[in-house]
Amino acid sequence: MNEFMKLAIDEALDGMKSNDGGPFGAVIVRNGEIISYAHNEVVKTNDPTAHAEVTALRKASSKLSRFDLSDCEIYSSCEPCPMCFAAIHWAKIKKLYYGATKEDAANINFDDRYIYDVIKGTAKKLQVEVIQLDREESLEPFRKWKMKIDKTEY
Amino acid sequence: MNEFMKLAIDEALDGMKSNDGGPFGAVIVRNGEIISYAHNEVVKTNDPTAHAEVTALRKASSKLSRFDLSDCEIYSSCEPCPMCFAAIHWAKIKKLYYGATKEDAANINFDDRYIYDVIKGTAKKLQVEVIQLDREESLEPFRKWKMKIDKTEY
Numbered sequence: 001m002n003e004f005m006k007l008a009i010d011e012a013l014d015g016m017k018s019n020d021g022g023p024f025g026a027v028i029v030r031n032g033e034i035i036s037y038a039h040n041e042v043v044k045t046n047d048p049t050a051h052a053e054v055t056a057l058r059k060a061s062s063k064l065s066r067f068d069l070s071d072c073e074i075y076s077s078c079e080p081c082p083m084c085f086a087a088i089h090w091a092k093i094k095k096l097y098y099g100a101t102k103e104d105a106a107n108i109n110f111d112d113r114y115i116y117d118v119i120k121g122t123a124k125k126l127q128v129e130v131i132q133l134d135r136e137e138s139l140e141p142f143r144k145w146k147m148k149i150d151k152t153e154y
Numbered sequence: 155m156n157e158f159m160k161l162a163i164d165e166a167l168d169g170m171k172s173n174d175g176g177p178f179g180a181v182i183v184r185n186g187e188i189i190s191y192a193h194n195e196v197v198k199t200n201d202p203t204a205h206a207e208v209t210a211l212r213k214a215s216s217k218l219s220r221f222d223l224s225d226c227e228i229y230s231s232c233e234p235c236p237m238c239f240a241a242i243h244w245a246k247i248k249k250l251y252y253g254a255t256k257e258d259a260a261n262i263n264f265d266d267r268y269i270y271d272v273i274k275g276t277a278k279k280l281q282v283e284v285i286q287l288d289r290e291e292s293l294e295p296f297r298k299w300k301m302k303i304d305k306t307e308y
Contacts, residue, residue, distance in 0.1 A: 001287075019304065049244065051244075081244075082239070083237050097286075128248060131250070141166035141178070154196055154202075
């Protein structure tokens with residue numbers, strides 16, 4: 001099997017044994033070299049965003065001192081949830097390898113597939129009530145951003 | 155206007171002035187009391203996941219020492235991107251208020267809408283190539299999770 005996927009799976013097993021969080025691991029690789037690896041730490045850190053992929057991305061960005069990881073690839077032991085999948089996009093990564101599917105995750109009671117269904121508009125019930133307000137006032141930062149000369153775009 | 159939305163907008167303006175990142179702010183509230191507030195810090199921290207909402211969620215979880223924020227509400231100066239929207243689901247939040255839309259964000263060159271299109275399957279081109287491999291081996295952590303007695307579910 002793929003050696004980086006094996007490391008992602010080993011991370012998943014390690015994190016589970018330590019009761020750090022769910023059974024998920026991820027590895028970030030650049031030119032065949034491991035930049036970072038991580039497992040889910042939601043329970044250990046009390047951080048609902050501390051999934052394996054997000055944690056591996058944070059570690060890699062910190063190590064390389066840049067938010068643009070477009071020269072890296074990510075290996076995940078499971079198909080990323082929408083949070084992690086979008087984070088991979090924000091990090092500008094171009095290649096994602098995954099092992100188990102979101103259906104496999106749903107079978108052990110993780111909500112990844114449900115959140116995909118919410119975003120796709122196919123979920124039967126919604127956990128989050130979404131209310132828009134004060135749009136006009138909320139556009140003020142955007143108007144200022146447009147005029148800003150010394151901005152860093154990403 | 156709503157006082158919590160005003161704080162989210164003020165955060166967006168502050169973060170932009172400090173060149174910490176994009177023009178976005180978020181506030182987390184419980185029973186009318188502010189638990190945390192944050193602005194986008196992607197540039198300052200070199201962390202592609204440091205959006206306003208994710209950062210506010212992390213701060214609130216840390217402050218309350220729990221990953222379950224189901225008794226909290228979130229105010230965001232802009233409609234959350236899929237990463238933040240999914241993070242709000244993982245944090246079990248039940249109410250989201252937002253100001254500007256993802257179309258407004260796209261108008262100032264932020265990719266939120268594009269990532270929604272990728273997830274919905276309507277994007278014309280894909281930034282991330284997605285490859286599945288080693289599913290059978292990747293199911294091992296899930297099998298162990300199913301059998302695990304002392305697990306914390308979330």
